[in-house]
Amino acid sequence: MKAINSNYIKRMLLSYLPILLVTVSMLIFIFISIINEINVRNAIQANQLTAAFVKNMVDSTLKGISFDAQKMIETSGELQLYLDGPTDRAREFDVSNMLSGLMVRYGLIDSIYLYRAKDGRVLDQSASRPIGQFPDRGYLRSSVERILTGVWSSPRVKENEVRTVSTLVHVTSLGLKIPRDSGSLGYLVINIKVSSLELLISQMIDRNVTQAQLFDTQGQPFFDGNGLAPSNNSLNAETVSDYTGWTYRMSIKGGRLLDLLFHGSTVWVTLALGAIVFAFGSTFYVTRRNYKPIEAILHRIDRFASVVKTAGPKENKNEFAFIDQAIERLITNNMVFQEKQQENLVIRRQQFLQTLLKGEFEDDRATWQQEWQHFGLEAGHFIVALLELDHYVQFGLKYSPNDQSLFKFIISSVAVESAEQQGRRIIAEWISKNQLVLLLLSDEGESLEHHLLQLSEQVRSWVEKHLEFTVTIGIGSAAHRESDIGRSFEDAAAAVSCKVTLGVNQIIDAVELQERQGGEWFDYLEMIRTIVRKLRMSESGWPGELLRLFHEMRVRHLRKDDVERLLHYLVFQLDYEMAETLPDEAKAWLQDAKPAMLLALGQSDTLEQLERCFLIALEGLADHVRALVQNQRHHGLLSEIRSYVEGHYRDPNLSLTMLSDRFEINAKYLSQLFKESFGQNFIDFLMSLRMEHAKQLLRESEVSVQDISEMVGYVNTTSFIRAFKKFVGLSPGQYREAQSKEGVRSIH
Template sequence: MLKFLKNRDFLVKLLLSYFLVFVIPFVAGLYAYYNGYSISLNNLKSYSKTIMTNLPSKINDVALRPLELIEESINASPFYLTLISNHNLLASKNEIILDIRNFTQQLMLYYTSPFILEIGIYIPFENIIITPNFFESSKLYYDYIVRPIDTDYLDWLNLLNKSYNRYFMPMSFLIRGQPRSTILFLHSLPYWTFQDKKATLFILLDEEKLNDFIKSNVIYENSNIYVLNSDNTTLTQYVPDKNIDSLLKDTIKNSFTENSLTEMKTKKDKIILYYKSDMYQWKYIIAISSQSFFKPINNMKIYLLLYFIFSLILGLPTIVLLSLKSYRPVDEIKNILVSKFKKQKFSYPYSEGIENIEDKSEMIKLKELASLLVAEEEFLRKQINEFLPTLQNWFLEHLLVGNIPSAISEKEVFEKYQIKFDSDLFMVILVEIYDCQNFELQKDITDYSFVRFIIFNILNEVLTSQNNKVYNVILGEKKLGIILNIVDHNDTVDSIVGRLEYGKNFIQSNFAILLTIGVSTIKKGISAINTCFEEAEKALSLKFISGNVKIYKFSDALSQLKDETLSFITPEMENRILECILNGNKASLEEIFKNIHSKIFVSDNIPIIQAKLLCVNLYILYENACRLINYKSSSELFKIIENEIITKTNTLTLDDLFFKIQDNFIRLAEFVKNNQLSFRFTLVEKVKTYIDEMYSDPNLSLSLIAEKFNITPQYLSSLFKEKTGQNLSDYITHLRIEKAKLLLTQTNYSVNEIALKVGYIYPNSFINVFKKKVGLSPTKYRTLYSSQN
């Protein structure tokens, strides 16, 4: 018999396949139908009991428990003492405005619950209502804020004057002009007693959202669910099956036992289960029609018969056709993908030949597309690897200068840039290229990229000798940074400086590259990298005192600059000097320099080193002022500074040097005065233009703009406020919000994309600022104004 079957024709084998594929599943389906009916009935009962066990606790957690917390918090609020001490609250409202504001801000916190539409407190003895945005009479509240639909003012007032203990009732309200179905929660506050009358807390719950929440917790869509209060009044209901709704209304009030789970059958075979909550006396009823529930199962019999007839007529020919045409290139696809991983170098020209695929058969298309996708993946990976050093340098540079928000300093963010620190100890080393004439390609053109390559490789070699990890940062053409992650906790600043000295001397003797290096202290934590950078900057600034081609530690800076106030011009002093120059006020400028000279050079008798550093700071301020008014700085003064301070010729006394700097400042003021210029207005306009161009930069700030225009942040802030009448930060925020409005109404960008385009890294920050300034969320603003346009 088996041999006979093996010699059968192809169609006979297909016939056997037909019985295996169609007939056996049909018989199994009939058996499953009759056996599954009883199982489904038991599952229906279990499902109903489960829903009625879990739903009340879920509603209590998300909607009712917050009401209890609000009630307890308000009842214990010290604001009650403020109210009871003022006999006429409306008349004395201005006197307690801060208390009112603090209390209303507390109320605003409760609006985070999605089910709460309004929170209010009714004070009966003065007939006033307090909400997060309202502190007036109940009449004004009824007329303009929230009004019960189909309830006049006296009935509403009478309702509020009664005594309640966590009572709920359904009521429709007109809230700020919009009709809403709500569940009104009323509770008398025991501590808020005024002349023997207790204040009433009322909260409006969004009945529609509660209904949606119930719907989301229902698995079987034809489950009718009713929620009643202690008076058997329906608070909300979800009734997809209208046929059983009228029947239940006659039975739900008297047919159940409190705090129990009860099954009930009607003449139409309905299953009803009832549950009553312990805390708020809410009653939950679920009703499911067994006929409706088993309708799909009953239809299964018809489908099975149709399936059998269809398979009998069309099944066999379909199997023949599909068998003749079927082809499964699974092995070929697998081999293509596996071969990709075995190849060390994949050179498939994925960008070529894609146009020729359309004319080929389906299976050939599939194989070639798989090859193209694999090649494209490899190409994209190479592109990412090419851009990674640039992205890594950008990230590390911003990390050094403190432009990376603290929220972004997380492990996974650093891993995106392939940055991994092995310990929490850090040091920053700043390297400045002083001279590298051997690498000049032609006159005034130096191959700094090759110079940087040499410096980084040699210094990295000496710094990683103790298993430390280094990350290189290009800060400028001639300025480099190294973030040293110290793994050996016994490593010290002196030992690291010793290795740096060896590397510096090696570079100098073998490549004739002269370097000046500033070294910070060792600090703990990623957040301290910016502090280390600032320390290294201060250490590097000692080159103005002691010369270049040296290594300076931050401890050197501390020992040589014991009193920083004697060496540096304070921001307030810089502001006064710049103000005199921009106004062309020569007399005031002379008075300022006279005071500096008499206090520092005459009275205090400061050390020569600090006096020279003061002159350097004055010269830097002079250069900034020249750029500010488009004035060509004095080359003669630069040579004097270079000769007297950097190369230390000492041909001038400190007094002579100070007065030469003073004379150059006086010339700036005379230049402004003689040309009748008004740079203060011009500067503000330049700043506004710069903000208009750069508002999309998340790093745009007062300090960044001040650095751009070479002035102190304090001076820029006061000048901008004086000329425009608003703070600079407010101006930036206003501009960003206006740009966002245009993008919301005139483009299809998402809110997240718009946030990035107007300078916000985090969409939540943008949404909060937009809502605060406009009064609407970005999404609501787009919906409202786009429809109007």
């Protein structure tokens, strides 16, 4: 079957592969061609920019020469004197140097000469001679007769004479009349070598890529134009100078190939469409040919499906859907079967392990032997370790059920793999939500504890390093008979329960704990009663007693059950004392301290956690008790002080200082207590007593204001009047008069 499938796949691949290769190759070629076309367009644009740049640079240079020459003619007094004045050899020399300076300033200039009209002599850089002896006399005579000057000429041949040797040079010339309008004084001619212009342009372009040519106004080339593309070539870039009228043409080397790429868009589009048509046609043909065997199979399936569908409603006429449904049902049934088998195996293993740990196998020995052989437990020596997750409450709150199951699977897998690496056999099963049993089996009875300790430490360290929580592992005693496995498990459970005093994330060996002493219960109960009594009496020594209680439990390595029993007794004693003897503190105890302590008992794994939680809860309760006791003492003291003030407010010497000395209490603290208890400070309280008594005397007696001020505790009458007006809003006299009028109105 595999060979048939393999041959069919190869045939399908070999059928479609050529189509794919041809289509992809054509598309890649077209893509590359399009990229080349874009590059050619960019090159043409760059060529146009280069032509414009060359034109601007050459025109700028020629304009500079023309401008400086014109400036020299118009501003140079020596030149004017030379042309119009008497002949002077020194002046001749100065003018010749002036012309040479212009040549030095512009390296393009080949030669400059000056024609003097009055005597027909020509001055250049070497000598002054008659025009008849000057080598370039033909061009000079024709230029003098021209009406329009100041324009650069087309390329011409100029004869140079150096040491009686004549040479011909191609130049372009500029002629300037002196003066500009008539030329009556003379004529200035500036010659530039065509080769110098060509060199200037060559420095501005890349000769390996670009060719440059310069044409005059009649279309005659300046340079040798071998290999230059024709003017109608679309790849050329031409620009005409507004200054000289010359035409600058830039051509790209290899122009024929680039022109083909530039004008080949239609070809590429045609090839692309052809490639697409070829791909569609070939795919259709190959698919049709390869579908024939599948079509035959589908005909057979259709005949079978029609027979099946006659018995029921016609829900689906798609033969592929029928096949898909059948395969899906097969896969689903197989998965359900596998899951049930796995679940049955897990449940069977867990039941067997529970029976093994409880030692209940003797009731059905035949079944026991069958299970024993099924799980491969023929070894005669055993030892049990119990792994427990630390801080399981926080573990359950932090991770979802799926994550918890994943972590548990990881831990059990690590334990099994670690045992296999050591050449050991173990059974690892979770017997509760936070406990994993590790049963080590061995054919040898020696070093069982050592091997299990080594394996447990490897598992514990791996969990600490790779996961975000820790585990504590208790090691039981070695069992050399099947009936002793339950005892080994009990020892491991007892060992792991001691983590409450020994701490989490460690290995606890039951053998090391066999000699421990649990301590006298009377001592613990006496410490608990002392803590409760001192806390109830608001004494300061209860924290030390609480810390001593936890220290004793830690030193004597009490098991978790014993620790919880003692701390529950502490909660019971506090509950009784607070509810029965101190009803006012019962609310703080029942709402805050007691729930916090019970929550700590349910969630804490170590004595350190319990100690910290209990200490915080009881400190809050002690603060509340202390505050209530102080309030009760202050209430009695303030009642006594108030009675004293109400009886002695007439005393002018009554003040906070006097009360502080009399009742032995700080004056500032007394003022604060007055404000908290009576809602006003001492001064306002004393003033209200004095003013109410003064108002009564003013209403009911004829005693003078001075006498009333003394009777209510004021030595200075003015101070009394000011205080009365501030308190009542009227002076004592106005108040008495107002009360008298009110009394008369009430009589009438």
